[in-house]
Amino acid sequence: MLSKNQDPIAAIATAPGRGAVGIVRVSGRGLGALVQALCGRDLKPREATYLPFRDADGSAIDHGLALYFPAPHSFTGEDVLELQAHGGPVVLQLLLARCLAAAAETDPTRGAPRLPGLRVAQPGEFSERAFLNDKIDLAQAEAIADLIDASTEAAARSASRSLSGAFSAEIHGLRDALIHLRMLVEATLDFPEEEIDFLRQADAQGQLDRLQATLAAVLGHARQGALLREGIKVVIAGQPNAGKSSLLNALAGAELAIVTPIAGTTRDVVQQTIQIDGVPLHVVDTAGLRESHLPGVDAVEQIGIERAWGQIESADAVLFLHDLTRLIAPDYRAEDDRITLGLAGKVAKNVPVVHVWNKCDAAGAAPAPADGLVLSAKAGTGLEALRRRLLELAGWQGATEGLYIARERHVQALRRVRAHLDQAQAQLSARVPLLDLLAEELRLAQNALNDITGEFTPDDLLGVIFSRFCIGK
Numbered sequence: 001m002l003s004k005n006q007d008p009i010a011a012i013a014t015a016p017g018r019g020a021v022g023i024v025r026v027s028g029r030g031l032g033a034l035v036q037a038l039c040g041r042d043l044k045p046r047e048a049t050y051l052p053f054r055d056a057d058g059s060a061i062d063h064g065l066a067l068y069f070p071a072p073h074s075f076t077g078e079d080v081l082e083l084q085a086h087g088g089p090v091v092l093q094l095l096l097a098r099c100l101a102a103a104a105e106t107d108p109t110r111g112a113p114r115l116p117g118l119r120v121a122q123p124g125e126f127s128e129r130a131f132l133n134d135k136i137d138l139a140q141a142e143a144i145a146d147l148i149d150a151s152t153e154a155a156a157r158s159a160s161r162s163l164s165g166a167f168s169a170e171i172h173g174l175r176d177a178l179i180h181l182r183m184l185v186e187a188t189l190d191f192p193e194e195e196i197d198f199l200r201q202a203d204a205q206g207q208l209d210r211l212q213a214t215l216a217a218v219l220g221h222a223r224q225g226a227l228l229r230e231g232i233k234v235v236i237a238g239q240p241n242a243g244k245s246s247l248l249n250a251l252a253g254a255e256l257a258i259v260t261p262i263a264g265t266t267r268d269v270v271q272q273t274i275q276i277d278g279v280p281l282h283v284v285d286t287a288g289l290r291e292s293h294l295p296g297v298d299a300v301e302q303i304g305i306e307r308a309w310g311q312i313e314s315a316d317a318v319l320f321l322h323d324l325t326r327l328i329a330p331d332y333r334a335e336d337d338r339i340t341l342g343l344a345g346k347v348a349k350n351v352p353v354v355h356v357w358n359k360c361d362a363a364g365a366a367p368a369p370a371d372g373l374v375l376s377a378k379a380g381t382g383l384e385a386l387r388r389r390l391l392e393l394a395g396w397q398g399a400t401e402g403l404y405i406a407r408e409r410h411v412q413a414l415r416r417v418r419a420h421l422d423q424a425q426a427q428l429s430a431r432v433p434l435l436d437l438l439a440e441e442l443r444l445a446q447n448a449l450n451d452i453t454g455e456f457t458p459d460d461l462l463g464v465i466f467s468r469f470c471i472g473k
Helices: 032-039 089-104 125-132 138-149 153-163 166-188 192-201 204-230 244-252 299-313 330-346 383-394 408-429 435-453 459-467
Strands: 009-012 021-028 049-054 060-069 079-086 232-238 270-276 279-285 317-323 353-358
Touching: 009 089, 009 125, 021 089, 021 125, 032 049, 032 060, 032 079, 032 089, 049 089, 060 089, 079 089, 125 138, 125 459, 138 153, 138 166, 138 435, 153 166, 153 204, 166 204, 166 435, 204 279, 204 408, 232 244, 232 299, 232 330, 232 383, 244 270, 244 279, 244 317, 244 353, 244 383, 270 383, 279 383, 299 330, 317 330, 317 383, 353 383, 408 435
Parallel strands: 232 279, 232 317, 317 353
Antiparallel strands: 009 021, 021 079, 049 060, 060 079, 270 279
16 A cells, blocks of 8 residues: 555645646656556656647547656656646646546556556645655745745745755755854763863854854845745725725725725725735724724724734734824824823734824924824825834835745744854853753754754644645646
């Protein structure tokens, strides 16, 4: 009985729906007999051949291009057959069904099934095969999904650099330097009388310093790459008619939310992803915050207010929008104070709250508070300053050139490496270094690095990662 990772697999490799071209992909060992049944002939490796795709009775299901990639020179490291047909969903389903049926049929020359065990691939299983067969590492595999899911041009380019191995090369460089230092420390354990002089002569301290400096640079790039991939969630909060929906529309450059002078117009959450310098920002417009028992606040608006507070609790940053035209009104100021207290109880301590003073175009000579930003969502005044401030809140540091995409798990792994190297530094700098503890910290640091590329990644983590891929990838 073949294991799951040895079963031959097949799937439609293009997105659902209609298109000019659709692809059915098969991966496994020994696809020759299946190629004969589907194409009626042998195929030259890595050369596209135009021919009919044959049904069981010899009739043509469709005409298209067939490509055969013998192992190990393929994406998965196994034999791979790709059938490029017309992109109608029915045609592709017929081709996939024919692949499965032809694999189960008896090969007349061998008297056995052509490709026993062929089944429909699970999400991400082709990429998982590539990882398991050492065609790509885990960081590169994740970059495939990130490239597909990229929401900005900068994210797509960074994911492409990760797929090409730029991020992995950085990790491998760190690992090699760490292994060299580990070998040095381990060697000293055999000569305890000379260990200090041996480490000093080999410049162990300098090696560790350089390793920490390199790690700091890689961690900085990884944080920026994770930001390109994930972005941050920015929630616009404030009283009714403060201009929250107008601000969302201004930032998005489109009329996404309804804007009227009527209090309580926005009753539900409106979210739009915008990009500033390639960084995705998930901006959320919420219902105006006010006491739910006030006259005119109906049940629907009450639900909207509750949802607004829920969005605020999960925000990465909050824009507290104020109306400059009503700043001197006692009731308005009292309600703002009440919202401020509510934010203090709902927002996490590490989440910034930015005070934004809107309607400066209509406020006349009304003095604006010293804190926060002053703008007009309607006229566009001050929007660029707000965009810059949002990038600062996100932690963005500028140019995307040379960045690679990264995930939060990569950042967390690098932080574990940093913590272990800090402990190693403390041991090495001690008056009497405990080399056993130093060696252990360096070993743990290497294990954390290996988690990124998948060299020692638990199977359950692999299952989570690849299950989020689309079928056919």
